[in-house]
Every structure is written in structure tokens, then in C-alpha cells.
Amino acid sequence: MSSRTQHSIIDLVSLEKEKINRLFSTADQLALNPFIPSKGFGKTGALLFFEASTRTRMSFETACAQIGVHPMLLDGKSGSSLEKGETLEDTVLNVAAMKPAFVVIRSGDDLDFNDITTKLQMPVINAGWGKKGHPTQALLDAYTIRKHLGKIEGQKVLIVGDARHSRVAASHVELAAKLNYEVAFCGPEGFLPERFDVKVFKNFSEGLAWATVAMALRVQLERHVTKYSLANYRKNFGFTVENLKGLSDKALIMHPGPINQGTEMDTEVLQKDSRCRVLDQVSNGVLIRQAILLEVLGGL
Incomplete structure (x- = not known):
């Protein structure tokens, strides 16, 4: 080589x-x-x-x-x-x-x-x-998890949103196999990937109950033929204060950016939730x- x-x-x-x-x-x-x-x-x-x-x-x-x-x-x-x-x-x-x-x-x-x-x-x-x-993004995400949870091995990372079009999601599938953590996807049917053999949660609350890390992805509507209601997305899969009540107090909240505030993640969660590590990722x-x-x- x-x-x-x-x-x-x-x-x-x-x-x-x-x-x-x-x-x-x-x-x-x-x-x-x-x-x-x-x-x-x-x-x-x-x-x-x-x-x-x-x-x-x-x-x-x-x-x-x-x-x-x-x-x-x-x-x-x-x-x-x-x-x-x-x-x-x-x-x-x-x-x-x-x-x-x-x-x-x-x-x-x-x-x-x-x-x-x-x-x-x-x-x-x-x-x-x-x-x-996007290997460097997955590496910095894993490093952030390791920093705050003590280790990356054995963690359960729920990736929520447009995983079908996400290079970040693709790299996490590769990295999880190397570092022995679990990855699962959650989102509307048209957002779920067709190319990965991983766990899938169609119910957001069930995914949050499973996760030690919840990571939102940007909604890439420009890549979808069928448009999805952003209001419905926020209600069903958005990182809102109400939705995140089902996530453990010890879990992490993450997002690789850029964030559509009010769609994938509410401003209150981004700025006030002590579990949120978005700026630390940066x-x-x-x-x-x-x-x-x-x-x-x-x-x-």
C-alpha cells in the first residue's frame, strides 16, 4: 500500500x-x-x-x-x-x-x-x-459520544430523519461496525434508507426509549419527488420538548447541521436542553x- x-x-x-x-x-x-x-x-x-x-x-x-x-x-x-x-x-x-x-x-x-x-x-x-x-463527521460524532458518555462501544444511536439521502448516516453504519455501537433509523417511510440492513423504528417514541443518543438529520426536501408536510414531520419526528420527554435524561441530543429550527429541532431544545451537544460537535x-x-x- x-x-x-x-x-x-x-x-x-x-x-x-x-x-x-x-x-x-x-x-x-x-x-x-x-x-x-x-x-x-x-x-x-x-x-x-x-x-x-x-x-x-x-x-x-x-x-x-x-x-x-x-x-x-x-x-x-x-x-x-x-x-x-x-x-x-x-x-x-x-x-x-x-x-x-x-x-x-x-x-x-x-x-x-x-x-x-x-x-x-x-x-x-x-x-x-x-x-x-462523510467520514470525518461520523468520527467527530463518535468522539463527542465518547467524551460525554465515557465510551462509544455499546451505545445505541438513533438517527432520525432523511437517512435515505444522508452521507452522515452512511458513514455511521460503517463506523458502528468498527467501534461496536448500534445504529437504528427512524422517520417517515420515504426517508428510510433502502441500502442499509439496520434496525428501523417507524414509531418515534419507541426509538427514543431504545436510544442512548438521538441524532436528528436535516430534512432534504429538495431530494424528494413527493413533498412531505413539515408540520407533520415536526409533530411526528421533530426534536420538540414534548417528543423528547421519552428520551433518557442521561442520553445525548445531536445534529450534524445545518439545522432547520422548528422542523427537525426546536430552538428551545437546541439552546436550553442540557442533553444537547450540537455546538460541542462543532x-x-x-x-x-x-x-x-x-x-x-x-x-x-
């Missing part, structure tokens, strides 16, 4: 449990001192975000800054040669020719991450690939992504 392929993170199937534990351990160290000197000081890193992002993009930018790597950011098509008809692959190859230490990519299904990795001489990190996966996202960059740069 080449060093490039070894350090790339495209999915969680090929990421060894030993490396995951090492990332968590590094994140613990970074929580105490985020400015650990790295082998990447003075180098550049390419952040190619062909799809919109706030948390993922800015956490990678912050991670770069804290280890002394200068981020070369491409944020969408505006102002780039993509507006002139250049393909995504040509854009990636041209940026890679500038010799960054690594390439972080977020795009739709129209770019093949596995194929592009074979064409580059530096590690590739998946920052969100279509509906296929903080932990910097730690995990910084740990990943340190790993691909050769470790501490």
Missing part, C-alpha cells in the same frame, strides 16, 4: 480501528493544547469545497491554521475555472500539481473519490461525498480534523 493511499481517508471501511483510537487520543491532547508543533509547518493544504459548507470547511481551515499549514481554499465554482467549463477532475489535478501536502474534497456523486486518489501523489480526505459518506470537529491532518502529515 502506498503512503498516499495509506493516509487517505475516503471511507471508514478501510480505516483501521487502531488508527481511529489514535485519532481520538490525539484529539484528547489537542483539547488541552491545540497548538502542537507539526511536521506540516510551512506547507500548504488544498481545501476543495465544490459543495456549500460552513462547519466542515471552517473547521478544516481552523485545523490548518493551528498546525501551521496554509489552506488553499476553493469555495464553490464562483471565481474559478469551473465557471469556464473546466471539469471537477481537471480542477483537482491542477491544484494537486501545485504540490499541497494533502487534498480535502467535498463534492457530489459526480466526482469519483476512489479514482481521483489513484491519480494524486498526496493523501485525499473525504469532506463529504454525495450520498456515499468544537470537536476542529479537534478531530486537526488530528486527521496531523496523521496524514506523519503524526505528532
Whole structure:
């Protein structure tokens, strides 16, 4: 296996449990001192975000800054040669020719991450690939669970909402197999995935009674042919004060963002429920992504 392929993170199937534990351990160290000197000081890193992002993009930018790597950011098509008809692959190859230490990519299904990795001489990190996966998000979620519940093994993570179109859900299915936690889905029929063999709760209250972690997903109505009533969604599956009475006081409430407040999660839950760890997920996202960059740069 080449060093490039070894350090790339495209999915969680090929990421060894030993490396995951090492990332968590590094994140613990970074929580105490985020400015650990790295082998990447003075180098550049390419952040190619062909799809919109706030948390993922800015956490990678912050991670770069804290280890002394200068981020070369491409944020969408505006102002780039993509507006002139250049393909995504040509854009990636041209940026890679500038010799960054690594390439972080977020795009739709129209770019093949596995194929592009074979064409580059530096590690590739998946920052969100279509509906296929979002490994760094699943890792930061698991790290957040570990931080607050003491361990990730044996936890019961209920993912509520549009799992059919969710790359976050896809990555959690992969990660659960590595770290020995359970994943179940809950939501309207049209939101439930067809490609995963996991537990499904069609009744929200039953799912909440089972869960040690309840994670809401954004309702991606733009991906549905049949429109679903947002009012009905909030009533039946929304993280409202009333609905969440069935969730254990010791459980966690999470959301990978962005949140449609008043649909997937009410503002009162987001801001006042002591079980809610949404903003902590964001903080932990910097730690995990910084740990990943340190790993691909050769470790501490």
C-alpha cells in the first residue's frame, strides 16, 4: 500500500480501528493544547469545497491554521475555472500539481473519490461525498459520544430523519461496525434508507426509549419527488420538548447541521436542553480534523 493511499481517508471501511483510537487520543491532547508543533509547518493544504459548507470547511481551515499549514481554499465554482467549463477532475489535478501536502474534497456523486486518489501523489480526505459518506463527521460524532458518555462501544444511536439521502448516516453504519455501537433509523417511510440492513423504528417514541443518543438529520426536501408536510414531520419526528420527554435524561441530543429550527429541532431544545451537544460537535470537529491532518502529515 502506498503512503498516499495509506493516509487517505475516503471511507471508514478501510480505516483501521487502531488508527481511529489514535485519532481520538490525539484529539484528547489537542483539547488541552491545540497548538502542537507539526511536521506540516510551512506547507500548504488544498481545501476543495465544490459543495456549500460552513462547519466542515471552517473547521478544516481552523485545523490548518493551528498546525501551521496554509489552506488553499476553493469555495464553490464562483471565481474559478469551473465557471469556464473546466471539469471537477481537471480542477483537482491542477491544484494537486501545485504540490499541497494533502487534498480535502467535498463534492457530489459526480466526482469519483476512489479514482481521483489513484491519480494524486498526496493523501485525499473525504469532506463529504454525495450520498456515499462523510467520514470525518461520523468520527467527530463518535468522539463527542465518547467524551460525554465515557465510551462509544455499546451505545445505541438513533438517527432520525432523511437517512435515505444522508452521507452522515452512511458513514455511521460503517463506523458502528468498527467501534461496536448500534445504529437504528427512524422517520417517515420515504426517508428510510433502502441500502442499509439496520434496525428501523417507524414509531418515534419507541426509538427514543431504545436510544442512548438521538441524532436528528436535516430534512432534504429538495431530494424528494413527493413533498412531505413539515408540520407533520415536526409533530411526528421533530426534536420538540414534548417528543423528547421519552428520551433518557442521561442520553445525548445531536445534529450534524445545518439545522432547520422548528422542523427537525426546536430552538428551545437546541439552546436550553442540557442533553444537547450540537455546538460541542462543532468544537470537536476542529479537534478531530486537526488530528486527521496531523496523521496524514506523519503524526505528532
